[in-house]
Amino acid sequence: MADLDDIRDGREYGVGVAQRTDGFFLKGSNNLDWGMKDRLSRIFNPATGRTVMLAFDHGFIMGPTSGVERIDLSIVPLIEHADCLMCARGVLRALVPPTSRKPVCLRSDAGTSILTELNHNVVIDIQDAVKLNASAIAVMVSVGDAATEAETVANLYQAVDAGQASGIPVMGVTAVGKDMARDARYFGLASRLCAENGANIVKTYYTEGFEKVVACCPVPIVIAGGKKLPELEALDLAYRAIQSGASGVDMGRNVFQSEKPAAMIQAVGAVVHQGLKPAEAFQMFNDLK
Numbered sequence: 557m558a559d560l561d562d563i564r565d566g567r568e569y570g571v572g573v574a575q576r577t578d579g580f581f582l583k584g585s586n587n588l589d590w591g592m593k594d595r596l597s598r599i600f601n602p603a604t605g606r607t608v609m610l611a612f613d614h615g616f617i618m619g620p621t622s623g624v625e626r627i628d629l630s631i632v633p634l635i636e637h638a639d640c641l642m643c644a645r646g647v648l649r650a651l652v653p654p655t656s657r658k659p660v661c662l663r664s665d666a667g668t669s670i671l672t673e674l675n676h677n678v679v680i681d682i683q684d685a686v687k688l689n690a691s692a693i694a695v696m697v698s699v700g701d702a703a704t705e706a707e708t709v710a711n712l713y714q715a716v717d718a719g720q721a722s723g724i725p726v727m728g729v730t731a732v733g734k735d736m737a738r739d740a741r742y743f744g745l746a747s748r749l750c751a752e753n754g755a756n757i758v759k760t761y762y763t764e765g766f767e768k769v770v771a772c773c774p775v776p777i778v779i780a781g782g783k784k785l786p787e788l789e790a791l792d793l794a795y796r797a798i799q800s801g802a803s804g805v806d807m808g809r810n811v812f813q814s815e816k817p818a819a820m821i822q823a824v825g826a827v828v829h830q831g832l833k834p835a836e837a838f839q840m841f842n843d844l845k
């Protein structure tokens with residue numbers, strides 16, 4: 557029988573003090589369920605609203621490209637400086653220490669390599685993302701590519717359904733359609749399409765007029781770094797994206813192909829979270845290096 561004698565009358569009811577009802581810090585995410593918000597809060601730093609994702613999923617289409625030949629040697633030492641890890645499940649299981657305690661944005665579509673036509677992809681079973689404790693799943697959409705657009709939009713849609721059911725946010729990854737101009741009009745369309753189909757985060761590319769791309773996308777945008785640039789130019793890219801309203805970066809080659817990857821990811825982090833100007837961040841890179 558329960559010990560009723562040990563139930564003390566409560567006294568601190570705070571009568572007259574309204575219970576706080578805070579909005580959620582992340583654009584377009586206020587109406588999500590608790591689990592989704594919890595996962596998004598692991599990816600995006602609630603103090604700044606931004607994230608530095610370290611992308612090293614390149615091998616799933618490119619194989620052992622420069623910088624990811626040995627994830628254990630090149631990427632694992634960078635993990636401590638990242639807010640979130642973006643990779644495919646094979647590398648995650650084989651090489652990323654589960655003791656890293658970093659959120660994972662799991663690359664969740666598969667199907668083709670750079671040797672054949674890209675983007676005829678399928679989405680992995682959400683249960684595998686659950687088992688891997690993914691904080692988000694990433695699915696590519698090729699807007700403007702007649703051969704694969706419908707298939708990849710359907711993949712995103714299906715991933716959002718599965719993600720919603722398990723409380724896992726979905727990141728829509730905009731792959732540039734073959735015949736599309738890489739301009740704000742195109743990236744605005746592609747990003748909006750991802751968000752309208754339910755993506756909770758959009759990954760796209762920086763371009764002139766990016767503030768319009770961000771403004772008309774109802775969920776946070778992170779930018780990919782793209783091909784390796786000189787460090788100052790990559791920091792400038794990150795700076796301009798953040799100043800245009802991006803919520804962070806999902807950067808790979810410009811970090812792991814850098815002369816000093818650990819210095820580079822820290823300099824990128826200072827741009828993203830502290831708003832350092834490119835020249836200041838480049839100085840930081842040189843000092844750390």
Ligand code: R5P
Pocket residue numbers: 611612613614642729780781782783806807808809810
């Ligand atoms: C592209 O689909 C890959 O998912 C990469 O994760 C993405 O492009 C970011 O890497 P990078 O900064 O090297 O472009």
